[in-house]
Amino acid sequence: MFVHNLLDEYGLDPYEFRIYAHAVRRTGGKLDGKYFASLNKTAEICQMSVRKAQYALKFLCEAGFLNQEKRKGRTDQYRITHSREWAKPENLEVIREKVTGVKRKKSQNNSKSAKSKPSTTKQSNEIDVVNLLTPSQIPTDDL
Template sequence: MSQKPRRQKHPKPPKNWQPPPDDKGTILVRRELDEYGLNIYEFRVLAHVARRESKAEGCYASQAKMAEVCGISQRTVLQALKTLCQAGILRKEKNEKGRTNIYRLNEGSKWKHPSELEKIRKAEESQEDELLNLI
């Protein structure tokens, strides 16, 4: 029995969307990030956090909001955030004002070596498998 491919979610553009200015300096992806080896979901979540982060408040978007904006599931957002935090790219802080965590970009010196990324992902997968076996 063949399975139908799942339809991919796409982010909904805001009603007041405007194209970026023509200065071509609006999008910058550093070489170190480009070569790090993030998957598309991790990269998308990282881009969202970087865009939303303020120095004073960090990024306090809920996982549900991130999922909606990024066009991916909440579970995928959670997995991407875990990976990014364990790789040292992001750090998670508790929000004293509400239930939502705050995410902040870390300095490059805190990033783990890219070779650690696969180990981090495999550890997360084995933890999920253990949880599923308990059910």
């Protein structure tokens, strides 16, 4: 599996990253692909609590990684989005706090790395999602 550095270094926590990887797999990495497993099944597959899966899914929707479609009497449906629709990495903590209602303490390492990281250019921010997380694929020239 290949994970592009844009996604790997974007700032997702391990739960968000795992749920996103699962969603990409379930949709086949296609922007028009649909993912609609139950929350319980998603949590089980991703080996986390239902609450953690719920927070991660809500975060991914709020941060623009996934689009959610409510379906009356059925499980919600999700679609992955293009990376240009994602919230900026510097806004992720605010979104996380909004979703969970908990203000998290930043570690010293996170603060240093956030300040020393160069900002992502528009070109690298517009990488096709299929190329961000693709099984057994070598990165293409546009990466």
